[in-house]
Amino acid sequence: MRRAAAAALLAACALLAAGCGGDDGSPRLVVSAAASMRDALTACATRFEGARVRQSFAGSDELAAQIRQGAKVDVYAAANTKLPEQLHDDGLIGPPVEFATNELVLAVPAGSRVRSIDDLIKPGTKLAVGSASVPIGSYTRETLAKLPGGEEEAILANVRSNEPDVKGIVGKLTQGAADAGFVYVTDVKAANGELQAIALPKRLQPRVTYAAGVVARSKHADVAKRYVRGLVKGDCAESLGKAGFGPAP
Numbered sequence: 001m002r003r004a005a006a007a008a009l010l011a012a013c014a015l016l017a018a019g020c021g022g023d024d025g026s027p028r029l030v031v032s033a034a035a036s037m038r039d040a041l042t043a044c045a046t047r048f049e050g051a052r053v054r055q056s057f058a059g060s061d062e063l064a065a066q067i068r069q070g071a072k073v074d075v076y077a078a079a080n081t082k083l084p085e086q087l088h089d090d091g092l093i094g095p096p097v098e099f100a101t102n103e104l105v106l107a108v109p110a111g112s113r114v115r116s117i118d119d120l121i122k123p124g125t126k127l128a129v130g131s132a133s134v135p136i137g138s139y140t141r142e143t144l145a146k147l148p149g150g151e152e153e154a155i156l157a158n159v160r161s162n163e164p165d166v167k168g169i170v171g172k173l174t175q176g177a178a179d180a181g182f183v184y185v186t187d188v189k190a191a192n193g194e195l196q197a198i199a200l201p202k203r204l205q206p207r208v209t210y211a212a213g214v215v216a217r218s219k220h221a222d223v224a225k226r227y228v229r230g231l232v233k234g235d236c237a238e239s240l241g242k243a244g245f246g247p248a249p
Contacts, residue, residue: 027220031055032063034079035165039190040243044236051223059134059165067092067215074224077212079135084211093213099231100210101246103185104139106198109173114180121154128161128172128181136166139206140182146204186244209249
């Protein structure tokens, strides 16, 4: 209980850029990023020079809503290009920069009876997906819409969980609450063998591109711009590559 409370406090400090923890004089850079990048961006945060990086991870749509509500954030990094473009059009972030790509896969836990996307049609199959408002859910529905006949409806009828971010889907799979789920290939890699990836036919693959921008209200715009550049080429770009992300298109 104490551990959970401490984690919540740290998350709140990062999001609000409050004066929590020691201060060595360097600026605090608050980064709001899609949950699928948690491991990669955590790995490179301590190597960023000139600022203390504090990160908040969640669904890209939730983080965008927080920025609209005035959250004190310096950098926004999303699992799609649509949300950053919308924030930019509304004057809330600077020009979005595409910095990475990913691949949608069907993930299954060990022992799952699911072997291909065709198995998702079978009655009784338990499927976990992202909610329609979050990028992983949008990519999933884009993929299912390409299926012939009534296959899309049959698969959606087997959905037992709509998660707010991709980590929620991974959780359902590793806990045995779902037989299969649509996630990114990087999430399967990060699961350390608990999940297996079933590749989707190329004709079904969506274009999964990540984009980031500097929040207009940032008090550290120059440092934030340098962080965004580092997502394209630098320590964080290297961490993303090691995690299985592809380079920007």
